[in-house]
Amino acid sequence: MGQYFFKLPDVGEGTAEAEIAAWHVKVGDTVKEDQHLVDIMTDKAVVEIPSPVSGRITALNGEAGEMRPVGSVLIEIEVEGAGNAKPGTAKPAPAPEPVAAKAPAPEPEPEPKPAAAAPTPVAREAAKPAFATRAAGDKPLASPAVRKRAWDLGIDLQFVPGTGPAGRIGHDDLDGFIASGGSTAKAGTAPFRDVKREGVEAVKVIGLRRKIAEKMQEAKRRIPHFSYIEEVDVTALEELRLHLNATKKADRPKLTILPFLIKAMTKALPEFPQINARYDDDAGVVHRHAGVQMGIATQTPTGLVVPVIAHAEALDLWGAAGEIARLAAAARDGKATRDELAGSTITITSLGAMGGLASTPVINRPEVAIVGVNKMIERPVVRDGQIVIRKIMNLSASFDHRVVDGWDAAAFIQRIRGLLEQPATLFMD
Numbered sequence: 001m002g003q004y005f006f007k008l009p010d011v012g013e014g015t016a017e018a019e020i021a022a023w024h025v026k027v028g029d030t031v032k033e034d035q036h037l038v039d040i041m042t043d044k045a046v047v048e049i050p051s052p053v054s055g056r057i058t059a060l061n062g063e064a065g066e067m068r069p070v071g072s073v074l075i076e077i078e079v080e081g082a083g084n085a086k087p088g089t090a091k092p093a094p095a096p097e098p099v100a101a102k103a104p105a106p107e108p109e110p111e112p113k114p115a116a117a118a119p120t121p122v123a124r125e126a127a128k129p130a131f132a133t134r135a136a137g138d139k140p141l142a143s144p145a146v147r148k149r150a151w152d153l154g155i156d157l158q159f160v161p162g163t164g165p166a167g168r169i170g171h172d173d174l175d176g177f178i179a180s181g182g183s184t185a186k187a188g189t190a191p192f193r194d195v196k197r198e199g200v201e202a203v204k205v206i207g208l209r210r211k212i213a214e215k216m217q218e219a220k221r222r223i224p225h226f227s228y229i230e231e232v233d234v235t236a237l238e239e240l241r242l243h244l245n246a247t248k249k250a251d252r253p254k255l256t257i258l259p260f261l262i263k264a265m266t267k268a269l270p271e272f273p274q275i276n277a278r279y280d281d282d283a284g285v286v287h288r289h290a291g292v293q294m295g296i297a298t299q300t301p302t303g304l305v306v307p308v309i310a311h312a313e314a315l316d317l318w319g320a321a322g323e324i325a326r327l328a329a330a331a332r333d334g335k336a337t338r339d340e341l342a343g344s345t346i347t348i349t350s351l352g353a354m355g356g357l358a359s360t361p362v363i364n365r366p367e368v369a370i371v372g373v374n375k376m377i378e379r380p381v382v383r384d385g386q387i388v389i390r391k392i393m394n395l396s397a398s399f400d401h402r403v404v405d406g407w408d409a410a411a412f413i414q415r416i417r418g419l420l421e422q423p424a425t426l427f428m429d
Helices: 144-153 171-179 207-222 235-247 257-271 317-332 406-421 423-427
Strands: 002-007 017-023 036-041 046-050 055-060 067-069 073-079 225-233 277-280 285-288 294-296 298-300 303-305 346-350 369-383 386-400
Touching (some): 036 073, 144 171, 225 406, 235 257, 257 317, 257 369, 294 317, 298 317, 369 406, 386 406, 406 423
Antiparallel strands (some): 002 073, 017 036, 055 073, 225 386, 277 285, 369 386
16 A cells, blocks of 8 residues: 655646645545545636546644645555655644534423412423534534535534534534434424524635635725716516517527626727726726626635626527526626626626615626626506506626716716616617
8 A cells, every 4th residue: 555645736837835725525534546635726717626536535734714735645545556755755734533423411400389370491402413513612513615605404503513624523423414314403392483692603614705804805906996876767678588588499508687788898898998907006007898797706616706708799589598508507606707707897796586676796707897787677667657567687896986977977877777677779779
């Protein structure tokens, strides 16, 4: 048997270090060549790192959230044959083993109530299984997706055994906890009532969430934002959209409002070249782009990412709809490439049905503009002196005031408004 030292590869363009986002194996696991080992966070994307060999994991060097230099030994694998570890090579210190769990102190028996007293409702609380998982006060380790699922199920992670590195809890651990009889309430308890909740959970900001936080902070710190909000009557547009979906070919994607907005923006942007731009504020240079590389802000289980529709100006409605669906799926599955997550020149952000009446979106630096879509609602409006019901949708856009003047921003949104309110003009030269 030999030892294989797997070093962290250069997963970016000359990246000196990268962050461990999540481990998918633990010490003692047997892995096969090309098996998914770990997620590494770069400046642009989460990269899945496969195993270069088959063997047994003997050491994981680093915790989730830790920065590791490129070229350092990330994983040690016991393999058949000689491996690649040279004789006398110093073995890196292994990742710390999980601390043995301690049983929590038993709950005190409830004091008996006087016979004449009325029964008192008992607040619902998480059941404590017969096994212990960690010492009292220790914080359970789990990803945001696992925490959300546990919250939705009403499960207290404090009582869920974790089988990952350092006792990290995964989805399989939640499934096992439920299958073994873990529940959200003690048998015989009264229905839930309002009770005071105690405790503070410390959640380390790592991986994609840390990158999002850094980008948002830098954007707000360096860009003087101003927002412009306008309502758009999309009644005719909705009629057209519904008609096209009802009569489309079976192999065509379903149209949402976004392909129409993309069409309107790509038609309007040549008149406002300073808006389809990226501003290098360190060099003091605005790069105006002829092609529209349309960023689509997309919510994923791990946070917000912006996949990019390349040359959106060259796509028709169906092509834009297909790219939106493809890129959104790739982003949510963590399969989007670095090229698909870089190079946008302007971004659209939408919260769909939760879009609210208005918003103040943060610019995706180094772009200089972002257009937000708010929810569509039916409202009474005045047309030719008569009150009629129309479908109204607000556009909320933010601009970099160093590059875009208020007049130009307003004119740009009004141009988009005109195209959307008279959708036939979207297809005219």
